[in-house]
Amino acid sequence: MSKLHVERIGGLAAFGTAHSRVRSHGEIEIAALSPTDQQAVEGLFQSQSKGKEKSSQARDAFRYRITRKTPQGVETIEAPEEAVPEALSQCVKDELV
Amino acid sequence: MNNRFPMLSGGAPACACQCFIIPTKVLKRFSRDKKLSAKVRKAFALAARFEEHWRKVRAIKAKLAMTAQAMLPSALAAAPPGPPAVPVFDCRNGTALPGASVPKPGSSSDATAKRAFVETTDVAEFYKKLFGRNSIDNAGMAMISSIHYSVKYNNAFWNGTQMTYGDGDGNIFVDFTKGNDVIGHELTHGVTQHSLALSYENEAGGLNESISDVFGSMFRQWQANEDVDKADWLIGKEIMGKGAIARGYTCLRDMSNPAAKHCLAPQPTKFSQYKDGMDPHESSGIPNLAFYKAATAIGGKSWEKAGKIWYQALTGFGPSPNMKMRAFADRTRSLAGSLFPSQPAVKTAVDDAWTAVGL
Numbered sequence: 306m307s308k309l310h311v312e313r314i315g316g317l318a319a320f321g322t323a324h325s326r327v328r329s330h331g332e333i334e335i336a337a338l339s340p341t342d343q344q345a346v347e348g349l350f351q352s353q354s355k356g357k358e359k360s361s362q363a364r365d366a367f368r369y370r371i372t373r374k375t376p377q378g379v380e381t382i383e384a385p386e387e388a389v390p391e392a393l394s395q396c397v398k399d400e401l402v
Numbered sequence: 403m404n405n406r407f408p409m410l411s412g413g414a415p416a417c418a419c420q421c422f423i424i425p426t427k428v429l430k431r432f433s434r435d436k437k438l439s440a441k442v443r444k445a446f447a448l449a450a451r452f453e454e455h456w457r458k459v460r461a462i463k464a465k466l467a468m469t470a471q472a473m474l475p476s477a478l479a480a481a482p483p484g485p486p487a488v489p490v491f492d493c494r495n496g497t498a499l500p501g502a503s504v505p506k507p508g509s510s511s512d513a514t515a516k517r518a519f520v521e522t523t524d525v526a527e528f529y530k531k532l533f534g535r536n537s538i539d540n541a542g543m544a545m546i547s548s549i550h551y552s553v554k555y556n557n558a559f560w561n562g563t564q565m566t567y568g569d570g571d572g573n574i575f576v577d578f579t580k581g582n583d584v585i586g587h588e589l590t591h592g593v594t595q596h597s598l599a600l601s602y603e604n605e606a607g608g609l610n611e612s613i614s615d616v617f618g619s620m621f622r623q624w625q626a627n628e629d630v631d632k633a634d635w636l637i638g639k640e641i642m643g644k645g646a647i648a649r650g651y652t653c654l655r656d657m658s659n660p661a662a663k664h665c666l667a668p669q670p671t672k673f674s675q676y677k678d679g680m681d682p683h684e685s686s687g688i689p690n691l692a693f694y695k696a697a698t699a700i701g702g703k704s705w706e707k708a709g710k711i712w713y714q715a716l717t718g719f720g721p722s723p724n725m726k727m728r729a730f731a732d733r734t735r736s737l738a739g740s741l742f743p744s745q746p747a748v749k750t751a752v753d754d755a756w757t758a759v760g761l
Contacts, residue, residue, distance in 0.1 A: 317558055317587070317638070317683070318556065319681050324667065326651060326667065327556075327574060339437075340437075341435055341437050360601070361562065362560075362562025363562055364559060364560045364562075364614070365559040365587075365588065367559075399571060400574075401645060401646060
């Protein structure tokens with residue numbers, strides 16, 4: 306897949322939870338990302354597979370669920386907003402469902 | 403990503419003088435970013451090292467303050483400390499924290515800056531006057547707010563050091579500083595961090611969120627001088643945008659009826675519905691409803707009895723990061739008896755409230 310599917314979740318309004326009425330989704334072409342952002346995204350997938358994410362004191366902050374397709378299959382990770390490149394966090398659109 | 407760190411005129415990142423707010427891992431990432439000049443990367447690397455040392459200093463300072471409070475002669479310990487500093491910063495729609503300092507925010511022509519200052523100052527007074535607490539850490543910590551975060555940003559959050567408020571997109575949400583309960587909620591995350599130190603997952607996460615809703619709602623009721631029957635028990639009523647209101651959503655959450663359809667994020671009401679892995683903003687509905695039931699059964703003002711019990715359960719026993727809801731419930735049951743020994747109806751009200759939600 307040449308695209309990343311991005312979902313904004315959590316926050317004070319509990320975006321994307323089971324009964325929440327707010328959803329936020331978007332897609333972005335990997336090729337449209339700068340080399341630095343591509344590297345950052347790759348780093349997020351790598352660090353998650355190694356279970357490297359540290360616990361944070363952030364509360365009510367958004368998290369991002371990022372999905373990509375690789376020859377090995379579909380991979381999905383979750384990352385805190387502070388670690389996600391702005392190109393990804395800005396590709397989503399908040400909407401009422 | 404680079405616009406999260408605007409450059410100063412000399413080419414050094416702005417964070418070099420404000421790095422105490424930016425996560426170390428972000429600083430480190432930029433220190434390795436080959437797109438940045440060697441000078442700028444070096445500045446980020448130095449900022450990351452400084453941040454690590456500064457975090458240690460802050461932790462020692464907080465520990466020292468708590469030790470001093472315990473050791474000082476009572477006359478000295480009782481000396482009234484001054485109010486905490488309440489600085490406000492303007493992100494100017496960027497994401498670099500804390501942003502530009504707002505001079506004299508209490509008289510600012512920017513209504514958001516003024517509101518953030520006034521309401522935060524009031525939260526400090528709420529905790530001081532009702533519970534004898536000196537700011538977030540009970541040691542006079544500055545209560546920092548950043549406003550106008552990002553563009554049409556539909557959130558407010560506590561980052562471990564400060565509050566941050568978005569302007570809302572005008573449709574789902576409006577300016578998050580318009581909710582005094584939102585401001586009380588975010589600041590209470592800081593209070594929890596410096597007391598019970600609850601984690602943010604599973605049962606402890608739900609308790610963490612509930613405690614912020616409980617004290618956020620209590621602050622809103624205190625400002626309006628409302629008793630438990632007059633209060634609406636809604637969370638986030640004042641930040642709902644026109645699009646959300648048109649769809650019938652009047653709040654984020656309703657403590658008196660967490661599963662209600664007028665909530666933007668309905669919640670479970672019984673502990674039997676709880677599952678590990680739930681978002682803390684979902685599972686908080688269970689203890690939220692217990693507080694509502696306890697406070698309304700006791701009657702009067704929520705901060706007079708139920709609030710005192712919940713505050714003591716939060717701050718009186720040291721950290722318990724993985725606390726279960728049942729343990730918190732039992733602690734409040736015990737405190738209801740010890741804090742109000744001549745009023746057995748208080749203990750009965752607390753006991754019945756938790757029993758009603760299955761705890």
